[in-house]
Amino acid sequence: MRLSASHLAYAYDRRTVLEDVSLELHAGESVALLGANGSGKSTLIRLLLGIVQPLRGEIRVGDKPLSALSARERARRLAYVPQDHGAVFPFLVQDVVLMGRMPHQSWLGGARANDLTQVANALERLGIADLALRAYTELSGGQRQLVLIARALAQEAPILILDEPVTGLDYGNQHRLMAQIQDLARSGFAILQSSHYPEHALAAATRVILLKDGRVLADGPAEIVLCPEHMRALYGVDIEFVDVGDGRRVIVPCANKILPLVV
C-alpha cells in the first residue's frame, strides 16, 4: 500500500515549521527521515498519521485521502511506534501488544485465537516472548520500545511509521532492530523511520529523505543522498566514508574537527 504526501505545510500558531513537503512511501521500501533537532520530523510524522491536519497539501493512503478515513480504517493501514513510552497503568506486556489488535476486533467481541497468535508471533519476532507476563511499567526504556514495536507488528498494518525507534536501545538491539526493519520491508511492509543516525540509514534504508528547516533537502538512495555536502548542510559536521572491505561503507566524522554544539 502506498502513502503519499503532496505539498504539505504546517505551522504552530503562526510559526511555519513545514513547507512544501512531498514524499511517497511504497510497499517494500524502508525509508529513513533524517534532519537536525527541530527540523520537523516528528511534526511530519504526526501529519502522516492524521494526528494533526496540514495547513496546505494532501495525504493519501492507497487511493483514499487520509482525511476521509475513520480512526479504525487508519489503524488498519498505518501502525505507529512513538518516541514516548510513558505509561500509567501496569498492564501486562501481552495486553499492551494485544491493544494493537483493536482495529481488527469487533466492539464487544474481545480477543480471538488469531489475535493471541498475532501477539505471540510479534513478541517472538522481536525476541521478547519472555517479557509477555511482566508489567509494562516495570520494564526498562529499551524493553518498552521493543514492546511498542511488537504492538505495531501485531496491528498488521501494511505501513509502519517509527519515530526514532532506536532511542534507548542498547548497541546489540539497535542493530537487531535495523535488521528487523530491513526484513519487514523485504516482506512487503512500507516503512518510514525518523532517525538521528545517518549510519543506520546507510545500512538499513532503501531510501533517505533529508529535512532541513521544514523543507525536503534531498530524497533518494542512501548512498547518493548521504553525501558530505548534505551532512554538512544538515548537521554542520564534516564526514567521510570508510570502506570496511566487504562492499560496505560506513560514515564517520572527519578526524581533528571539534565543532561547537548547534541548537
Ligand SMILES: Nc1ncnc2c1ncn2[C@@H]1O[C@H](COP(=O)(O)OP(=O)(O)OP(=O)(O)O)[C@@H](O)[C@H]1O
Ligand atoms: N507543540 C508545539 N508547539 C509549538 N511548536 C512546536 C510544537 N512541537 C514542535 N514545535 C516546533 O516545531 C519545530 C519542529 O519540531 P519537531 O518536533 O517536528 O522536530 P524534530 O525534527 O522531530 O526534532 P527532534 O529531532 O529534536 O525530535 C521545532 O521548531 C519545534 O520547536
